[in-house]
Amino acid sequence: MVATPISASSRYIPPGVRQYYYVAAIANQASPTRSELDAGIDLTGEIAEVSGFTTTSESTETPDLGSRFTGKIPGRISADDSSITMYASDDSQDVRQLLPRDTDGFIVQFPEGDQAGHTMDVFPVKVASAPKATDIEDPGKIEVQFTITAEPSEDVTVPA
Template structure:
């Protein structure tokens, strides 16, 4: 099985609107989305987790489990701060609703590797440090609905 490094392959975008109620963007919506990839320093979350339910019974000392509710992991993106252009800070202002589109294997049409998370920007804050590193800011997202996972990347026009 071939392996790959996400760096240089995976693409992350932010779209303010997606017409599909299934959260499947069109090629035009992907093309018009804000490209975030080059400015991202770290990604955290953007996954679903299941809260299993313990189901012990009197017949065994083993506590079995069943699947419970799904919930989104706490999710954030950390960006390199630009000392000239504040377009990302403006696009991702607190309270802004939209969609994080993750093309896990790159922009490969028909690949079932697109995840789309409906989000609201919960907070945006600068990361202030005296360490010898680039200036950064973190955006935390509230995932507002069940994301579209493993969706097909739309065909190129």
């Protein structure tokens, strides 16, 4: 008997599908309410690129005297350095007003869009800095750098 194959996926590319919200307050990050999400700011239309907003787990070795083999178990979880690069406005009315240094809140990532029943990831964040890009040939951009302040809630069901 052969193994059952994984079900076929509906593949996609992130542009036009993935969304990012900044939400100032969420009472329970493992279960944000629709009203909390709706009170957020949809950053998607101004995003040039995103980096990070992922978690990784270290491996911890578990040697014992009963074997020469050293097994491993999942260890501490950490979040990668994260940033969202957004377009700057020539009148300074852009992300700099919304997310100045030391702003706390949540970045909510909707990998398949803000649709009830799909999943989202909720990252508690603090703005570390927001440097302006200095390239004179590209559009003006601001890279908002975030620290992830606590363990994110991943694969949370998007509420109706």
